[in-house]
Amino acid sequence: MKICLVGIENLPVLAPEYRQHNIAGEGVQQTLLGRALARRGHNVSMVVWDYGQVDGAEWEGIRVFKAYRPNAGLPVLRFIHPRWTGMWSALARADADLYYTSCAGMHVGLVALFCRRHRKRFVFRAASDSDCGRSRLLVRFARDRRLYAYGLRRADAILVQSVSQARTLARCYGLAGRVAGMLVE
Numbered sequence: 133m134k135i136c137l138v139g140i141e142n143l144p145v146l147a148p149e150y151r152q153h154n155i156a157g158e159g160v161q162q163t164l165l166g167r168a169l170a171r172r173g174h175n176v177s178m179v180v181w182d183y184g185q186v187d188g189a190e191w192e193g194i195r196v197f198k199a200y201r202p203n204a205g206l207p208v209l210r211f212i213h214p215r216w217t218g219m220w221s222a223l224a225r226a227d228a229d230l231y232y233t234s235c236a237g238m239h240v241g242l243v244a245l246f247c248r249r250h251r252k253r254f255v256f257r258a259a260s261d262s263d264c265g266r267s268r269l270l271v272r273f274a275r276d277r278r279l280y281a282y283g284l285r286r287a288d289a290i291l292v293q294s295v296s297q298a299r300t301l302a303r304c305y306g307l308a309g310r311v312a313g314m315l316v317e
Contacts, residue, residue, distance in 0.1 A: 134175040136228035137162045138219075138243050140199060143180040146191045150183050158235050158259045164316040165232075166194045177226040179219065188225070197222040211238075211275070220246050229253060236263040236271050241279025244286035256284060257291040258309065264292065264300040281305065291315075 139162040144153040146163050162178070170176045170193035182198035189196050200218030204210065219239065223231065223246045233243050234257040247254040262268040271277045284290060284305055292298045292309035301309040 133230065134177070134226075134228040135169055136177045136179060136223065136226040136231045137166050138179045138223070138231060138233035138239060139163075140179070140181050140239065142166075142178050143183055143185065143196060146178070146194060146196070147185070150185070153183060161259075161314065161316070162232075162234065167192055168316045170194055175228075177228060179222040179226060182218075195226070197225045216242055219243075224250075230255060232257070234263075235259040236269055236280050238271070238273075238276035238279040240283030240287075241276075241281075242283075244283035247288075248286055253288045254283075254286065255289045255291065256287040257312070257315070258293060258297050258301070261297060261300065264297045264309070265304045267304075 139159055141154060141156055142159045142162050144150045144155050145159045166176045166178060176193065177195040177197060179197050179199050182201045185196065185198060187198050199222040200214035204214045219242045230253040231243050231247055232255045233240060240256055244254055258264050262270050269277060271280055284307055290301065290307060290309045291312040292301060293313055295311060298309040298311055301307050
């Protein structure tokens with residue numbers, strides 16, 4: 133199966149030569165998952181920020197497609213280009229059967245829209261309690277919160293880490309989450 137992990141900040145975890153950039157916990161989890169899936173014979177790719185790496189380069193059996201540079205574009209307009217256009221272009225180059233992402237944000241909606249349009253499967257994983265409830269959501273702009281909610285509604289599956297997260301997701305969004313805990317250790 134062709135699986136694409138959408139984790140815009142994952143490259144510094146996967147590729148040692150980019151470790152000068154920030155490393156976050158969810159990037160570590162996604163990279164561990166990607167490595168495990170690749171070891172099991174899946175065709176794994178990632179969509180990440182453009183740090184100047186070669187598009188389609190491979191590390192540890194994972195092909196990496198760059199979406200856009202972290203601060204590229206003009207404020208307000210950059211939501212459309214390069215963020216939306218760059219994300220969709222990278223998702224298309226990955227050409228996966230299933231797209232997986234985690235953490236609340238506009239990217240969840242963008243991935244969901246892409247998957248719906250191209251008849252692909254989409255899985256979202258809640259990375260924290262705040263991803264499950266509207267009042268604690270760590271997403272700055274209303275536009276991005278709406279895209280996130282859209283993405284949740286369009287996900288083929290929503291994975292959560294606990295029964296508490298599943299309850300919060302059901303109460304706040306009216307959606308069922310499947311308790312999956314940490315996918316790799």
